[in-house]
Amino acid sequence: MPKKKSFSPFMKQCFVTSAVGLNIIGHGCVLGYPAVLLPQLHQPNSAIPLMKEADSWIAAITGIMMLVGSFLMWPIMGNLGRKVAHLAVTIPVILGWMITIFATNFTALFVGRILGGLSFGMLNPLRSVLVGEYTSPKNRGAFLTTISLTQAFGIFFVHLIGSLLTWKTTAIVCLTFSIASLIMIFFCPESPSWLAERGRYEECRSVFKWLRGDEEDKELEEMIQARIVINKSQVIPTKESNKIVGMLETVTKKEFYKPITLMIHANCMIQFAGGTTMASYSTVILGLVLGPNVNAHVWMIVLDSQRIISNAAAVYVINRTKRRTMMFSTGGLCVVSHLLIAAYVYLKIKGLLPYDALWIPVILVNIQYFTVATGMVPMPNVIAGEVFPLEYRSTGSMISMVSLSAFMFVALKTFPGLVENVGLEGTYIVYAGVLFYNLFVMWFLLPETKGKTLQEIEDEFRGRPLNHLELEARKSIEMDPLYAYKRRESERRCSTPLLG
Numbered sequence: 001m002p003k004k005k006s007f008s009p010f011m012k013q014c015f016v017t018s019a020v021g022l023n024i025i026g027h028g029c030v031l032g033y034p035a036v037l038l039p040q041l042h043q044p045n046s047a048i049p050l051m052k053e054a055d056s057w058i059a060a061i062t063g064i065m066m067l068v069g070s071f072l073m074w075p076i077m078g079n080l081g082r083k084v085a086h087l088a089v090t091i092p093v094i095l096g097w098m099i100t101i102f103a104t105n106f107t108a109l110f111v112g113r114i115l116g117g118l119s120f121g122m123l124n125p126l127r128s129v130l131v132g133e134y135t136s137p138k139n140r141g142a143f144l145t146t147i148s149l150t151q152a153f154g155i156f157f158v159h160l161i162g163s164l165l166t167w168k169t170t171a172i173v174c175l176t177f178s179i180a181s182l183i184m185i186f187f188c189p190e191s192p193s194w195l196a197e198r199g200r201y202e203e204c205r206s207v208f209k210w211l212r213g214d215e216e217d218k219e220l221e222e223m224i225q226a227r228i229v230i231n232k233s234q235v236i237p238t239k240e241s242n243k244i245v246g247m248l249e250t251v252t253k254k255e256f257y258k259p260i261t262l263m264i265h266a267n268c269m270i271q272f273a274g275g276t277t278m279a280s281y282s283t284v285i286l287g288l289v290l291g292p293n294v295n296a297h298v299w300m301i302v303l304d305s306q307r308i309i310s311n312a313a314a315v316y317v318i319n320r321t322k323r324r325t326m327m328f329s330t331g332g333l334c335v336v337s338h339l340l341i342a343a344y345v346y347l348k349i350k351g352l353l354p355y356d357a358l359w360i361p362v363i364l365v366n367i368q369y370f371t372v373a374t375g376m377v378p379m380p381n382v383i384a385g386e387v388f389p390l391e392y393r394s395t396g397s398m399i400s401m402v403s404l405s406a407f408m409f410v411a412l413k414t415f416p417g418l419v420e421n422v423g424l425e426g427t428y429i430v431y432a433g434v435l436f437y438n439l440f441v442m443w444f445l446l447p448e449t450k451g452k453t454l455q456e457i458e459d460e461f462r463g464r465p466l467n468h469l470e471l472e473a474r475k476s477i478e479m480d481p482l483y484a485y486k487r488r489e490s491e492r493r494c495s496t497p498l499l500g
Helices: 009-032 034-041 052-079 082-101 106-134 137-162 167-186 192-197 201-212 217-232 240-251 254-272 275-290 296-318 323-350 359-376 378-387 390-445 454-462 468-478 481-492
Strands: none
Touching: 009 034, 009 082, 009 106, 009 137, 009 167, 009 201, 009 275, 034 052, 034 137, 034 167, 034 275, 052 082, 052 106, 052 390, 082 106, 082 167, 106 137, 106 192, 106 390, 137 167, 137 296, 192 201, 192 217, 201 217, 254 275, 254 378, 254 390, 254 454, 275 296, 275 323, 275 359, 275 390, 296 359, 296 378, 323 359, 323 378, 323 390, 359 378, 378 454
8 A cells, every 4th residue: 555644544535435425426327317318218309219118117127136236246345355346336337328328229228227227236235335444433424424415416416417418418427427436446445344354464454554544553453353253263064954943933033023024114115205206207207296388307406406405404303303203204294295296286187276386386396305305215224224133134134125126116117107097196196005004014113213222122122121041141242252343343334225
């Protein structure tokens, strides 16, 4: 590593985090691109005319490929390192944008979307790990909040330039974020945590000091000592029958199935709250709600700007408000906004409105978007970092990611068909019903987690505190340096992606 000290450790952490942030912005552009692409392809002079069925596939394929990408990333970043994994993320998205730029038919566009979705899925499990392992504990929280903000900015940016440029030119501009990130990654070091995991302790010390300076040597030595303990520990093979019995015992534990059931419903709620569909179909939705005479692109940019501001405000509000209060207040308001939008559109179509003005639907849509940005999307991600016991966090997080990707695909794939068959008003009523059902289930499953330890939350799911024998066993485990290290690593990386 270079030994020049012209840049402070904080600036170096800003640099490596910026490489991640640029990549996230590029993938935010991937998520919001259909709102730019589809309206232009349906214009009479379009070079690639599309059937309505193709719209939903272009938008929805991202959800399925995210799931594939997530599974591909875990062995890459574990076996080849974080830097190689970060480089691997950029390759599919760059190829996807290039194929899109030169596309002359639906097949090429679809392949470009597949590669973009694959890269999006690969980045999801990697980004919080990268930020968590590169940055100092005193700045880590602030750096981690940039994940949701940069993704929201990517959606805003692609909608902004897409309203001014053609879809091909927009793709060229979006491509620059991934290329800039790729160049910066070459100048980023390998993760100190991964180097320690591989027993490359001298390299680990060199990189750690380059990133953090000389003031955090205690964390460095604790990390290395813990990895030495892990590498010396031996795993005793377990008989297959014992594994099956253990698995059956695990899935019947309340502290296992209750958090997973809770997060499946929370992930469903994220995708049907409106943020995901608005990112991909915003011009269609705004045209139907605000009317055909308004400039949907301008209002799309206004909503994206409001979302960025609301996301930033949510960081402050969530930190000072009880989880259940925040979840159910924004959730209830989101259901009401869906029903009011449905009622407004229905009455307008039937000519039954006693009074109509543009400010009415504008306020209703802004209320819906406000609830998405302040509660419906960030709250499930906050909860996900708190409800899974450490023992089952990897399994729970993987199941949560599967459900998130599946519901994203369903929401994006079915939206055009729902609008065509039951109208926007019917679609919003269906979404309101889905949201109400999920909130109803979560009312009984979600404990108040603010200010509680992870152990207290686990005890609440279990329905009782650990008994004397269990407590003694837990204490003996917690004294093990291997367990302590894994707990610190788990807690520092519990940030989950904000989608929708």
